[in-house]
Amino acid sequence: MREILNHWSDLLTYGNRVFGKLEQGAKRTSAADWFAAIKEERQTDPLLNYLHEARNVDDHGIAPVASSDHVFQIADLSGGQAVTMFSTTGRAADLQMMPGPNVTRVIALLPVKVRNAILEVPNSHRGKSIANSTPLNFAVLFLQRLEEVVAEARQWCDLAATQSPCSD
Structure with missing residues:
Protein backbone atom coordinates (compact mmCIF):
# COMPACT_ATOMS: atom_id res chain seq x y z
CA MET A 1 0.00 0.00 0.00
CA ALA A 66 -4.78 9.58 0.67
CA SER A 67 -4.97 6.68 3.05
CA SER A 68 -5.16 2.92 3.15
CA ASP A 69 -5.95 2.84 6.88
CA HIS A 70 -9.28 1.19 7.54
CA VAL A 71 -10.28 1.36 3.87
CA PHE A 72 -11.77 -1.73 2.29
CA GLN A 73 -13.48 -2.58 -0.98
CA ILE A 74 -16.24 -5.14 -0.92
CA ALA A 75 -16.81 -7.10 -4.12
CA ASP A 76 -20.45 -7.23 -5.08
CA LEU A 77 -21.09 -10.92 -5.61
CA SER A 78 -24.14 -10.22 -7.80
CA GLY A 79 -21.91 -8.84 -10.56
CA GLY A 80 -22.50 -5.14 -9.87
CA GLN A 81 -19.94 -2.56 -8.81
CA ALA A 82 -17.75 -2.97 -5.77
CA VAL A 83 -18.51 -0.86 -2.72
CA THR A 84 -15.77 1.02 -0.89
CA MET A 85 -16.16 1.62 2.84
CA PHE A 86 -13.88 3.24 5.38
CA SER A 87 -13.91 4.23 9.00
CA THR A 88 -13.64 8.00 9.45
CA THR A 89 -12.69 7.56 13.11
CA GLY A 90 -9.75 5.33 12.27
CA ARG A 91 -11.06 2.66 14.59
CA ALA A 92 -11.27 -0.77 12.99
CA ALA A 93 -14.11 -1.66 15.36
CA ASP A 94 -16.27 0.99 13.68
CA LEU A 95 -15.92 -0.82 10.39
CA GLN A 96 -15.88 -4.42 11.62
CA MET A 97 -14.44 -5.74 8.39
CA MET A 98 -11.35 -7.77 7.63
CA PRO A 99 -9.66 -8.45 4.30
CA GLY A 100 -10.76 -11.75 2.80
CA PRO A 101 -11.73 -13.36 -0.52
CA ASN A 102 -14.28 -10.65 -1.38
CA VAL A 103 -12.84 -7.81 0.73
CA THR A 104 -9.59 -6.06 -0.14
CA ARG A 105 -7.74 -3.09 1.32
CA VAL A 106 -7.72 -0.08 -1.07
CA ILE A 107 -6.59 3.54 -1.14
CA ALA A 108 -9.08 6.33 -0.44
CA LEU A 109 -8.57 10.00 -1.21
CA LEU A 110 -9.10 12.35 1.70
Whole structure:
Protein backbone atom coordinates (compact mmCIF):
# COMPACT_ATOMS: atom_id res chain seq x y z
CA MET A 1 0.00 0.00 0.00
CA ARG A 2 2.86 2.39 0.76
CA GLU A 3 4.07 2.06 -2.84
CA ILE A 4 0.64 3.04 -4.19
CA LEU A 5 0.51 6.05 -1.86
CA ASN A 6 3.98 7.06 -3.09
CA HIS A 7 2.84 6.79 -6.72
CA TRP A 8 -0.16 9.00 -5.93
CA SER A 9 2.16 11.58 -4.41
CA ASP A 10 4.40 11.39 -7.50
CA LEU A 11 1.43 11.97 -9.79
CA LEU A 12 0.46 15.09 -7.84
CA THR A 13 4.05 16.39 -7.85
CA TYR A 14 4.87 15.73 -11.50
CA GLY A 15 1.49 16.91 -12.73
CA ASN A 16 2.11 20.18 -10.92
CA ARG A 17 5.53 20.44 -12.57
CA VAL A 18 3.93 20.19 -16.01
CA PHE A 19 1.72 23.17 -15.20
CA GLY A 20 4.74 25.05 -13.79
CA LYS A 21 6.84 24.47 -16.90
CA LEU A 22 3.98 25.54 -19.17
CA GLU A 23 3.44 28.68 -17.12
CA GLN A 24 7.12 29.60 -17.38
CA GLY A 25 7.16 28.90 -21.12
CA ALA A 26 4.06 31.04 -21.70
CA LYS A 27 5.34 34.11 -19.85
CA ARG A 28 5.97 37.15 -22.02
CA THR A 29 4.76 35.36 -25.16
CA SER A 30 1.57 35.32 -27.18
CA ALA A 31 0.59 32.21 -25.16
CA ALA A 32 0.29 34.18 -21.90
CA ASP A 33 -3.47 34.67 -22.28
CA TRP A 34 -3.89 31.00 -23.17
CA PHE A 35 -2.09 29.92 -20.01
CA ALA A 36 -4.11 32.41 -17.93
CA ALA A 37 -7.22 30.52 -19.06
CA ILE A 38 -5.58 27.19 -18.13
CA LYS A 39 -4.68 28.58 -14.72
CA GLU A 40 -8.26 29.80 -14.24
CA GLU A 41 -9.58 26.34 -15.14
CA ARG A 42 -7.22 24.81 -12.59
CA GLN A 43 -8.65 27.09 -9.90
CA THR A 44 -12.31 26.60 -10.79
CA ASP A 45 -12.56 22.99 -11.97
CA PRO A 46 -13.30 20.81 -8.91
CA LEU A 47 -10.97 17.95 -9.88
CA LEU A 48 -8.05 20.08 -11.05
CA ASN A 49 -8.33 22.37 -8.04
CA TYR A 50 -8.49 19.41 -5.65
CA LEU A 51 -5.41 17.81 -7.22
CA HIS A 52 -3.50 21.10 -7.11
CA GLU A 53 -4.34 21.73 -3.47
CA ALA A 54 -3.73 18.07 -2.56
CA ARG A 55 -0.27 18.41 -4.10
CA ASN A 56 0.44 21.46 -1.94
CA VAL A 57 -0.74 19.71 1.23
CA ASP A 58 1.14 16.51 0.36
CA ASP A 59 4.34 18.23 -0.76
CA HIS A 60 4.56 20.38 2.37
CA GLY A 61 3.72 17.47 4.67
CA ILE A 62 0.73 19.25 6.17
CA ALA A 63 -1.55 16.20 6.24
CA PRO A 64 -2.15 12.96 4.35
CA VAL A 65 -4.18 13.30 1.14
CA ALA A 66 -4.78 9.58 0.67
CA SER A 67 -4.97 6.68 3.05
CA SER A 68 -5.16 2.92 3.15
CA ASP A 69 -5.95 2.84 6.88
CA HIS A 70 -9.28 1.19 7.54
CA VAL A 71 -10.28 1.36 3.87
CA PHE A 72 -11.77 -1.73 2.29
CA GLN A 73 -13.48 -2.58 -0.98
CA ILE A 74 -16.24 -5.14 -0.92
CA ALA A 75 -16.81 -7.10 -4.12
CA ASP A 76 -20.45 -7.23 -5.08
CA LEU A 77 -21.09 -10.92 -5.61
CA SER A 78 -24.14 -10.22 -7.80
CA GLY A 79 -21.91 -8.84 -10.56
CA GLY A 80 -22.50 -5.14 -9.87
CA GLN A 81 -19.94 -2.56 -8.81
CA ALA A 82 -17.75 -2.97 -5.77
CA VAL A 83 -18.51 -0.86 -2.72
CA THR A 84 -15.77 1.02 -0.89
CA MET A 85 -16.16 1.62 2.84
CA PHE A 86 -13.88 3.24 5.38
CA SER A 87 -13.91 4.23 9.00
CA THR A 88 -13.64 8.00 9.45
CA THR A 89 -12.69 7.56 13.11
CA GLY A 90 -9.75 5.33 12.27
CA ARG A 91 -11.06 2.66 14.59
CA ALA A 92 -11.27 -0.77 12.99
CA ALA A 93 -14.11 -1.66 15.36
CA ASP A 94 -16.27 0.99 13.68
CA LEU A 95 -15.92 -0.82 10.39
CA GLN A 96 -15.88 -4.42 11.62
CA MET A 97 -14.44 -5.74 8.39
CA MET A 98 -11.35 -7.77 7.63
CA PRO A 99 -9.66 -8.45 4.30
CA GLY A 100 -10.76 -11.75 2.80
CA PRO A 101 -11.73 -13.36 -0.52
CA ASN A 102 -14.28 -10.65 -1.38
CA VAL A 103 -12.84 -7.81 0.73
CA THR A 104 -9.59 -6.06 -0.14
CA ARG A 105 -7.74 -3.09 1.32
CA VAL A 106 -7.72 -0.08 -1.07
CA ILE A 107 -6.59 3.54 -1.14
CA ALA A 108 -9.08 6.33 -0.44
CA LEU A 109 -8.57 10.00 -1.21
CA LEU A 110 -9.10 12.35 1.70
CA PRO A 111 -10.46 15.88 1.96
CA VAL A 112 -7.67 18.48 2.08
CA LYS A 113 -7.43 21.55 4.26
CA VAL A 114 -6.98 24.72 2.23
CA ARG A 115 -6.36 27.80 4.32
CA ASN A 116 -9.38 27.83 6.68
CA ALA A 117 -11.61 25.53 4.65
CA ILE A 118 -11.88 21.85 3.85
CA LEU A 119 -11.82 20.87 0.18
CA GLU A 120 -13.81 17.66 -0.23
CA VAL A 121 -12.94 14.96 -2.74
CA PRO A 122 -14.54 16.26 -5.95
CA ASN A 123 -17.46 14.71 -7.79
CA SER A 124 -17.17 16.61 -11.08
CA HIS A 125 -14.63 17.56 -13.72
CA ARG A 126 -15.08 19.87 -16.70
CA GLY A 127 -18.81 20.10 -16.08
CA LYS A 128 -19.37 16.35 -15.92
CA SER A 129 -20.15 14.18 -12.93
CA ILE A 130 -17.44 11.78 -11.73
CA ALA A 131 -19.12 8.48 -10.90
CA ASN A 132 -15.96 6.71 -9.77
CA SER A 133 -13.86 8.75 -7.32
CA THR A 134 -10.98 6.30 -7.00
CA PRO A 135 -7.38 7.47 -7.27
CA LEU A 136 -7.02 5.47 -10.50
CA ASN A 137 -9.97 7.20 -12.16
CA PHE A 138 -8.78 10.62 -10.95
CA ALA A 139 -5.30 9.85 -12.31
CA VAL A 140 -6.71 8.90 -15.71
CA LEU A 141 -8.82 12.08 -15.89
CA PHE A 142 -5.86 14.21 -14.76
CA LEU A 143 -3.46 12.66 -17.27
CA GLN A 144 -5.99 13.08 -20.08
CA ARG A 145 -6.29 16.77 -19.26
CA LEU A 146 -2.51 17.15 -19.03
CA GLU A 147 -2.14 15.56 -22.46
CA GLU A 148 -4.69 18.01 -23.88
CA VAL A 149 -2.98 21.00 -22.30
CA VAL A 150 0.46 19.92 -23.54
CA ALA A 151 -0.97 19.45 -27.06
CA GLU A 152 -2.43 22.96 -26.89
CA ALA A 153 0.93 24.30 -25.70
CA ARG A 154 2.67 22.61 -28.61
CA GLN A 155 0.34 24.48 -31.00
CA TRP A 156 1.39 27.76 -29.38
CA CYS A 157 5.02 26.75 -29.76
CA ASP A 158 4.50 25.99 -33.42
CA LEU A 159 2.94 29.43 -33.92
CA ALA A 160 5.66 31.32 -32.10
CA ALA A 161 8.74 29.09 -32.12
CA THR A 162 11.10 32.06 -31.82
CA GLN A 163 9.27 33.61 -28.85
CA SER A 164 8.94 30.57 -26.62
CA PRO A 165 11.34 27.90 -25.34
CA CYS A 166 9.52 25.00 -26.98
CA SER A 167 12.26 22.55 -27.86
CA ASP A 168 11.86 18.80 -27.59
